[in-house]
Amino acid sequence: MLNINDKIQASLEKIRPSLQADGGDVELVSFNDKTGVALVRLVGVCAHCPMAAYTLKDGIETQLKEDVPEIKSVEAA
Numbered sequence: 244m245l246n247i248n249d250k251i252q253a254s255l256e257k258i259r260p261s262l263q264a265d266g267g268d269v270e271l272v273s274f275n276d277k278t279g280v281a282l283v284r285l286v287g288v289c290a291h292c293p294m295a296a297y298t299l300k301d302g303i304e305t306q307l308k309e310d311v312p313e314i315k316s317v318e319a320a
Contacts, residue, residue: 247274247313251281254310258303262289269303272320279315281307295319 245253251271262268267289272282283303285295292298296319304317 247276247311250311251307251314254307255283255303257310258306261302262287262298265289265292267292274314276313279313281311281314281317282320283317284320 248271251274255269255271258269262285265288267285267287269289270284270286272284274281283299284290285292285299289295289298299317299319304314307314307317
């Protein structure tokens, strides 16, 4: 059985191709199992994109919460 970090990484692998196509990426910084908050870092062009907040909440958070029910929120690190 996968641990929580492995589940999060597997979910991020679904998101990565679209971010990488634009010259960016996302990486997991940490997950707090008490609060359910996952900290992620957008890298490459995604780190400075004006749409980064939208990508984080409407793209990454939505996918992670769907795949990993333990996640309550995704925040930028």
